Amino acid sequence: MFDGLKILLVDDDPAVRRAVAQTLELAGLAVDVFTTAEEALPHIAVGFRGIVLSDVRLPGMDGVQLLRRVQAVDAAIPVVLITAHGDIAMAVHAMRGGAYDFVEKPFTPERIVEAATRALEKRALSLEVSRLREQVADRRGIDSTLLGPSSVMEALRRQVRSLAATSADVMLIGETGTGKELVARCLHEHSPRRARHFVALNCGGLPDTLVESELFGHEAGAFTSAARRRVGKIEHAHGGTLLLDEIESMPMAVQVKLLRVLQERRLERLGSNEQVPVDVRVVAAAKSDLKAEAELRRFRPDLYYRLNVAVLHLPPLRERREDIPLLFEHFSMQAAARHGREPGPTPAALLQRLAAHDWPGNVRELRNVAERHVLGLGGDVLGLETARPAASLAQQINQIEKALIEQALRQHRGRASAACEALGVSRTAFYEKMARLGITIDGFRLSPSDTPPGHPSP
Structure with a gap:
């Protein structure tokens, strides 16, 4: 009935929890059950595709407190409260504070299904409206930010649109000046996290002694100059996006702690034993190939594979x-x-x-x-000698042809047949152009079957 939408049911009474879950499942609704609000909260994030159905009376955090926490994460998530007769006044007050509905005990199966269905319909509508708004914003924003008619830029824009709506961590690989922070901001500004902070940290711009404090924060007295508590970049980005630029320069000891935060989504400030939950999307940017760095043990392989979820290559x-x-x-x-x-x-x-x-x-x-x-x-303007003559049209065409052929050979790992097909030229013409433009096969790793006539196999 509501594909992809689910109900988070929170009730500490096993009999009631089991009966309500069975009733909702028989009505064709997807349900996840929890005994406490504390257990349910980690499953609630910005853009959560579903609703919360919770008893008011719970051990620890009660249903009204859970409502406030859900609203702090995403106010558009409907919360339906289940109340005993004596809690009706509290439920009415909670509705004025943002609860979607309340169901009074004892209730019929039809009543609980009807309340849950209406809440799911509201959630489905709000998610669809958000999706349409994001599509309209994307057409204006991403197309006008990541400029360029080339096929590689069109592919990059499609990837950014696809990933922006998710919470997946992203790795950006590209040379200096290719626009990695611009892409990271696009991912943030066209995501459900755009109302929260976008925090950028250049890992290569900090002394090794400060990186840990900048990332995780510290308590007063954690070290000599720590006069008061400081919230770190990860915690400051809670609910939003954290860009770790030049992550390849992060000290190994800090990489270990970052890996644990990414796995558990909790951190400890320096000088503290308290774990702080964090909901953050991490965008890691690097100038070099992190896989190669990991193989050379200059970057932790386990952190590389944890970050290697979605990888975007920014072309020079x-x-x-x-x-x-x-x-x-x-x-x-x-x-x-x-x-x-x-x-x-x-x-x-x-x-x-x-x-x-x-x-x-x-x-x-x-x-x-x-x-x-x-x-x-x-x-x-190019920083070259002003007397240098401009290249002729023939020279420009040769330069462009050479760049395109070398790019095709790089992309296809030296397979000339694939490069010919990509460029739409015959193999004879392709090899003639290589000879004329002075392009050698050295370094492109051509296979023997792709070796041009008259050339020895590499």
Whole structure:
């Protein structure tokens, strides 16, 4: 009836719990049962697909306190309270405070099913409205943030849209300047967590002695300079998203503690024995291949495999040259608005130089070039000699062809037949272009069957 939606039933009376669960299941509803509110709470997160059905009288945290905790996580989750006759006044007060409904004991099976069904209908409607809003926001936001008409950028936007609605941890791999923090912010801002904090921490920008305190926080007196309690980045990101940039530089000792937090979703501040529950999505960003780092024992393999849930590879700018004109115009308009200038036309000679440049600094470098252009720094915007002549059209075509062929060979691990198919050229033409452009087979690991005629097998 309600695919993917479930009821969290909380009641400490075994007989009542069993009877209510059976009644709901016979009505075709999915039910998870719990004895206490404390047991149920870890299963409730932002965007939870279901409702809570709880007795008011519970050991420890009662039903009204559970209601408040659920509302703090996601106010759109309906909570139905089960009350004894003497608790009706309390239930009415709770409804004024946000409870969806209450069911008075003793109740008929029809009454409990009717209350649960209406609450599930409300939850299904609110989730659908949220989904539609996110789709509309995605079309405006992600497409206008992760710019570029290239196929690799279109694929990246699809992946970000797909992952944003989930709570899965994400790993971003890309060179410096490819926009890893921008992608992390897109994942956060187009997710159900967007109302909570987005917290970014550069692991390579902190001394080893401070990383642990920054991540986990500390109690007063935990070390010499700890004058008062400090909430760490993970705890501050509760309910939201934590970006760990340059995670490959995190000290090994801290990696062990981070792994435990990711597994248990609980942390201990330095100097404390109290465990603090945390609900956080972790986005780990790295410049290097973390799998290779793990194999070389420069990064903990167990942490790598814990983070290796969803991996997004951000392409360097030299591998998506068709995006350069659009990005340059976008950055030029931003710079013109920032400096109060009119964005002038981009000379053809400058576009030629942009297309031919290798972009070691990637998108970040292109943004700086656009700003220098708007500031009127002339032909030196690329930081090259102003007297250097622009490449001819034939030279530009050769440079682009060479970049595309090398990219295809890298993507297909040196398999020339697959690279030919991807580029839509015959093998004869492909090998002729390789020879003309000075592309060698060294380093691409071609298989013997892919070796061009007249070349020895590698």
